[in-house]
Amino acid sequence: MTRTTTASGLRIGYSLWGFLGPGVTDTPDGGRSHRHTLIDGLIAAGHEVVFLQANRDLTEAGTDLRETYTWADGLPEIDVLILEWRWPIPGRNTTPCGQPGHTCDLHRQRELLDYYTEQGLPTILWDKDQRLPAEDHLRQHPSITVAEPALHPSPGAHSLLFPIADEVLDSFDPRAVAAGARQWPLVYVGNQYDRDDAFDTYFAPAAARHAHRVAGKWTNTNRWPHVRFAGRVPFIVVEDLYRDATSTVLLLPERYARRGHMTQRIFEAVLAGCLPLTPVTIRSASRFVPTSLHVTSGSDTADRVSRLMDMPERHRADLLTACAARLELFRLSTQLDHLDALLPAARTELTSLTP
Structure with missing residues (x-):
């Protein structure tokens, strides 16, 4: 599940349900304005990022970014899991796989949590839409750190704003x-x-x-x-x-x-x-x-x-x-500092997320 971290940086498994490029018109994905900024900053800092959800840029928008970024369908070895949090949307990701209109983001997120987080892998849950209920047990999970793009995040959560290069x-x-x-x-x-x-x-x-x-x-x-x-x-x-x-x-x-x-x-x-x-x-x-x-x-x-x-x-x-x-x-460099601080202090072998 995990690999040995080297001085060159971390292997970050990143779960997103959206696009890195312009994507398609009929989709609610505000992350297009800043997601690639964060990812490019992590890569420039010497880290490897592997995307763990479907490659929607390719399958929906016809944009092939595979020479720049890496996607994985399975459960690759990683050091840290970052989740852009997904929540139940009735009639869309709560339906059985294969049913018309179904999206598998929620099922895949559950698979990632079960395989990585429940086995103790450090996980950053970025609640970009303020959708994680206050009473959700994941807020107390020992492997999870909750982050929100807010100056005054909810109790127990940490601030991680949308970045500008x-x-x-x-x-x-x-x-x-x-x-x-x-x-x-x-x-x-x-x-x-x-x-x-x-x-x-x-x-x-x-x-x-x-x-x-x-x-x-x-x-x-x-x-x-x-x-x-x-x-x-x-x-x-x-x-x-x-x-x-x-x-x-x-x-x-x-x-x-x-x-x-x-x-x-x-x-x-x-x-x-x-x-x-x-x-x-x-x-x-x-x-x-x-x-x-x-x-x-x-x-x-x-x-x-x-x-x-x-x-x-x-x-x-x-x-x-x-x-x-x-x-x-x-500012991106400030947000990378914040992200570095979110990594569990006990994981002293993790290298810094800043250059």
């Missing part, structure tokens, strides 16, 4: 991305999941006053007849949507907001020059964006959008500079 942060030019006209005052990119209350409060009223677009899977929209829903768009289009918009609103499910769990939307927007208006109800909001971008209501959002549209380019660049400074929270 160091070179992306270091090369960011606020003045360059602030330049030029933008067609849309307001945009939102993301799916509906558990965001109705935030959308009602902070976005929908502003959409009544400003031209806007909403891209993502929104299936129950009758309560917002004035909102322009464009449906899902290809991942490669997301940057263009932000580059053509003055502002966005960072809408979070309540379970994210109370933990300071910020999604990848913040850096997707900032790096494209789109200013992220942020509800004050998000815990530690001032650590994510400057207070001048905080909003308290839908009318406040609308007013701030108006001011941002009239803002001189140099002032927009200054705001983006302040936003970029706060993106340091997500």
Whole structure:
């Protein structure tokens, strides 16, 4: 099951149900904006990463990444198991294998837990969607360390944020991305999941006053007849949507907001020059964006959008500079340090996860 660790690094078994490349349009996989960043950082640090779920890049998107990354169908020898946590989705991964619409992510995750974790292999359970119940026995499992992409993780869990590559942060030019006209005052990119209350409060009223677009899977929209829903768009289009918009609103499910769990939307927007208006109800909001971008209501959002549209380019660049400074929270090298700290201290033979 495990191999002898050498000075060259660890062999990490990594379980993900998503894509490393652009993937396909009809899928909810926000990890595409940061997953490859973390994996490439681990590899650059001298570690070997083996993916333990299906190669969806190849089978669904037709993107062959096998010369760059490694997938394994069986149960290879590894030193550490990292799980991007999967949860039961009725009618999808809870159905029998082979049934139409079935995905085998949950069954495979159970196999990995049974084979590796139950035999004592150090396991990092990255609960990227805040789906692991507080009472779940896995939180007390001696081989498991729970991590969450939150500034204030749940009791017993640790912080591991979605990473941005160091070179992306270091090369960011606020003045360059602030330049030029933008067609849309307001945009939102993301799916509906558990965001109705935030959308009602902070976005929908502003959409009544400003031209806007909403891209993502929104299936129950009758309560917002004035909102322009464009449906899902290809991942490669997301940057263009932000580059053509003055502002966005960072809408979070309540379970994210109370933990300071910020999604990848913040850096997707900032790096494209789109200013992220942020509800004050998000815990530690001032650590994510400057207070001048905080909003308290839908009318406040609308007013701030108006001011941002009239803002001189140099002032927009200054705001983006302040936003970029706060993106340091997500710097890859910092997250690799956090990941290193999550490895069990008793495993003294493990090499560092940082260069």
